[in-house]
Amino acid sequence: MIKFNQVYKRYPGGHEALKNLSFEIAEGEMVYLTGHSGAGKSTLLKLIAAIERPTSGSAIVKGQNIKSLKGSALPYLRRNLGLIFQDHKLLFDRSAFENVMLPLQICGFDHRESAKRVRAALDKVGLLKREKSNPIALSGGEQQRLCIARAIVNRPSVLLADEPTGNLDTEYSGEIMNIFKSFHQVGVTLLISTHDESILRQFPARALALKAGELVI
Amino acid sequence: MKSAILQHLRVIRFTFQRLLHTPGASLLNLIVIGIALSLPVGGYVMLKNIQGISEQMAGTPQISVFLALDTSQDEISRFRKQLKEHAAIDHIEFAPRDLALKQLQLSTGLADVIGGLTQNPLPDAFIIYPVAMDVQKLELLRDDLKSWPKFEHVQLDSSWAYKLEALLKFARLAVLILAAMLSFALIAITFNTIRLQILTQREEIEVSKLIGATNGFIRRPFLYFGLAQGLLGGAAAWLIIAISLQLLNYSLANLTHLYATSFTLSHLSLSDSISLLGFSAYLGWLGAWLSVSQHLWQIEPR
Known part of the structure; x- marks a missing residue:
């Protein structure tokens, strides 16, 4: 599903964010990405979503080489990935419902079919009753769950989550991890970056540990 | 779709x-x-x-040629022939001075005044219909006609248009x-x-x-x-x-309204x-x- 081979990422200015990274994530696997902030977790996720390109090495995602991926093929790769951001990236000029609707609009889904899917996704994260609310009226945990609903509404085969529990207290973190676990059970590939040790103990899975851009396990 | x-x-x-x-x-x-x-x-x-x-x-353009008063009948028929053969001219009309005087008498009601004249003051005239319609060629033709002998006055009608x-x-x-x-x-x-x-x-x-x-x-x-x-x-x-x-x-x-047109x-x-x-x-x-x-x-x- 995701295969990195001797991947380096050097930013303009010389900062080497990732060094000699080689790993593989199989289909349906749930994997943690751990390490301190600045260890390169976000950069790694950005490479998988083709937001950044590797400087050298090969990064294969769903059979596509990110380094040589054409700009016109990029949107179609991203439609297969569900992205969950630490800062949520929700749009505050529209309701929760419309936020979740956006990926389906982009793919050109029929309106009635989309509405059903949006409600199903909102139900999944427990926000069905808040569909008409503006995201700004939601709590931090609710915003994170809304972001998850938007990521899964398109039924992607891979979910990438960047510090999904970063700003949340333990109770909310548990809720969100339970949602992820249920996706894992239906065969979705998950890559979750976190620096929260308690989550790893509570929901054990394979972990890739990064330290100063290098894999340490 | x-x-x-x-x-x-x-x-x-x-x-x-x-x-x-x-x-x-x-x-x-x-x-x-x-x-x-x-x-x-x-x-x-x-x-x-x-x-x-x-x-x-503007209508169709015309050139009016007024001949000198001392033009003889021979000269007129020669001009008529030459004009008819002219490449830039489609056709011509001749307006003899006697006819012009009669028309003037009839149309304007100046019969008395004109009857009192000892001689006809009007010239013989040709009305020329050119082939070309554009200004430059018309003006060229007019200038050409002006140079002919006995063509005393050549006027390009509707030249303003x-x-x-x-x-x-x-x-x-x-x-x-x-x-x-x-x-x-x-x-x-x-x-x-x-x-x-x-x-x-x-x-x-x-x-x-x-x-x-x-x-x-x-x-x-x-x-x-x-x-x-x-x-x-x-x-x-x-x-x-x-x-x-x-x-x-x-x-x-x-x-x-003042000019009685609409x-x-x-x-x-x-x-x-x-x-x-x-x-x-x-x-x-x-x-x-x-x-x-x-x-x-x-x-x-x-």
């Missing part, structure tokens, strides 16, 4: 919602575009109207230049409007790109917006001209109106397209 059409319809509905979302700014933009377009188009309408009058009044035509040609060029410049203005206005929209929707564009929107999907609402703005601006120009013509016609009615300025024809709307819509689309291609690539998610 059906979903593609539905998607376009949704974008169109969204475009009008966006126009109505900021009614003040939208209206102001439309008025600016309307005024900018109404200047050259109004000029074009005026020229069309003036051209209509000049065509009405031809001078007017030349003047109109000049004015038409001026209108064209104005139109070209203001077309650029329209493109610039749309360019800037779209630029501001892109900046205010930066976040939405970024998120859309992150969740798999193609460039075409992101570009589409802006292109439709430019198209709609151009189209409505063209309609505003049409209305501005219509209202101006109403006002002008109202005061023109007083004027033409004349009204007419608006653009249907096909010209459609051309105006089509052209302004195209310019709006072009401005939006330029703006989008200039600015959209700068917004990449990080």
Whole structure:
């Protein structure tokens, strides 16, 4: 599903964010990405979503080489990935419902079919009753769950989550991890970056540990 | 296919919602575009109207040649033959002086005065119908005829109409230049409007790109917006001209009444109106397209 081979990422200015990274994530696997902030977790996720390109090495995602991926093929790769951001990236000029609707609009889904899917996704994260609310009226945990609903509404085969529990207290973190676990059970590939040790103990899975851009396990 | 059409319809509905979302700014933009377009188009309408009058009044061009009083009958028949053979002349009419005098007596009621004359003061005359219609060739023919012996007075009728035509040609060029410049203005206005929209929707564009929107999907609402703005601006120009013509016609009615004629300025024809709307819509689309291609690539998610 995701295969990195001797991947380096050097930013303009010389900062080497990732060094000699080689790993593989199989289909349906749930994997943690751990390490301190600045260890390169976000950069790694950005490479998988083709937001950044590797400087050298090969990064294969769903059979596509990110380094040589054409700009016109990029949107179609991203439609297969569900992205969950630490800062949520929700749009505050529209309701929760419309936020979740956006990926389906982009793919050109029929309106009635989309509405059903949006409600199903909102139900999944427990926000069905808040569909008409503006995201700004939601709590931090609710915003994170809304972001998850938007990521899964398109039924992607891979979910990438960047510090999904970063700003949340333990109770909310548990809720969100339970949602992820249920996706894992239906065969979705998950890559979750976190620096929260308690989550790893509570929901054990394979972990890739990064330290100063290098894999340490 | 059906979903593609539905998607376009949704974008169109969204475009009008966006126009109505900021009614003040939208209206102001439309008025600016309307005024900018109404200047050259109004000029074009005026020229069309003036051209209509000049065509009405000019008719077919004629050259009148008045011969010297001492021209003999032999000379006249020789001239007649030469004129008939002239390449630039289609046909001629001869008006003998005796006939002209009789007509004058009959038509003007000056019989008494004319009867008192001891000799006929009128000359023999040829009325010449040239082949060519354009001013330059007519003037060339006139100058040629002037050089003939005994051709005392050569007059190119309706030459004023031809001078007017030349003047109109000049004015038409001026209108064209104005139109070209203001077309650029329209493109610039749309360019800037779209630029501001892109900046205010930066976040939405970024998120859309992150969740798999193609460039075409992101570009589409802006292109439709430019198209709609151009189209409505063209309609505003049409209305501005219509209202101006109403006002002008109202005061023109007083004027033409004094001259016992009736004349009204007419608006653009249907096909010209459609051309105006089509052209302004195209310019709006072009401005939006330029703006989008200039600015959209700068917004990449990080």
